[in-house]
Amino acid sequence: MIYALAGMFLIIGLFAGVVGSIAGLGGGMFFVPALLYLGNVYAPGSVSPQMAAGTSLIVIGVTALSSSVSYIKQQRADIQTALLFFLGSAPGAIVGVYLNTLLPIKAFSLLFGLFQLSMFALMMVKDKLKPRSVNWDVRRRFVDAEGVEYEYGYNRWLAVFVAFLVGIVSSLFGVGGGILMVPAMMILFRFPPHIAAATSMLVIFFSAMVGSATNILHDHVNWLYAAMLAPGAWAGGKLGVLAANRMKGQTIVLVLRILILGMAIQMIGEAVTK
Incomplete structure (x- = not known):
């Protein structure tokens, strides 16, 4: 059975790595449910909510490193902005780990499902929201491969505050935070989608490494499951960058909406029936 579990985790890691890398989401929305369900099927009671979140963050770090290296080579990641956002996300990640320890499994499943449901709603309306450009301290321009020029920017203190909230969510639910970071970049700061995904x-x-260090200190990592997920996540991160250059953004967003809604319903259903 261990080989079957390893095979399933390899496929999940590959899929989550591809999708997470394309959309800048990290892949945690797939890792956490898989760990809670498959991990406990293989060894009942072996994966607590805290263990799922901690293990997920480790694998998210693998995906993020794999795709970030490729995005930096393509000059799509805004490194200076990423470092600024990290100033907020790092302490937020630590806070999220401690909040995570307070949640029983039923509350965790319910909150995780409601969180995903709210993100589904945000993705449904984000295209109708007008981008903001009030009091930008920093302004940037980017010209894509087709010669289209984009202007985006942000207020430094607002960027740090948003990143702090994202860091909390990242460690609390083990989802990487990109599901909040990317929409925030696009709606609040006018980031073009491909720059938002790469920078995210x-x-x-960065934030996954901080959160992972704290989880390791609290023994919230299942290293066997992390090792099973990591190879697929690394390869998926690379493949996701390649796919991002060819796929239409609208198609990706549609798939994400369906997946997020499906998992939200599943997690809420599990919480209600337990």
């Missing part, structure tokens, strides 16, 4: 992955890598 770099921020996710």
Whole structure:
């Protein structure tokens, strides 16, 4: 059975790595449910919510590192902005780990499902929201491969505050935080989608390392399951960068909406029936 579990985790890691890398989400929305379900099927009671979140963050770091290296080579990741966001996400990640220890499994499943449901709603309306450009301290320009020029920017203190909230969510639910970071970049700061995704992955890598260090100290990592997920996540991160250059953004967003809604319903259903 261990070989079957390793095979399933390899496929999940590959899929989550591809999707997470394309959209800048990290992949934790797939890792956490897989760990809670498959991990406990193989060894009942072996994966607590805290263990799932901690193990997920380790694998997210692998995905984020893999894709960030490729995005930096393509000059798509805004490194300076990523470092600024990290100033907020790092302490937020530590706070999220401690909040995570207070949640029983039923509350964790319910909150995780409601969180995903709220993100589904945000993704449904984000295209209708007008981008903000009030009091930008920093302004940047980017010209894509087709010659289209984008202007984006942000207020430094607002960026740090948003990143702090993202860091909390990242460690609390083990989702990497990109599901909040990317929409925030696009809606609040007018980041073009491909720059938002690439920069988000770099921020996710930094914050995942901080959150992972704290989880390791609390013994919230299942190293066997992390080792099973990591190879697929690394390869998926690389493949996701390649796919991002060819796939239409609208198609990716549609798939993500369906997946997020499906998992939200599943997690809420599990919490209600337990």
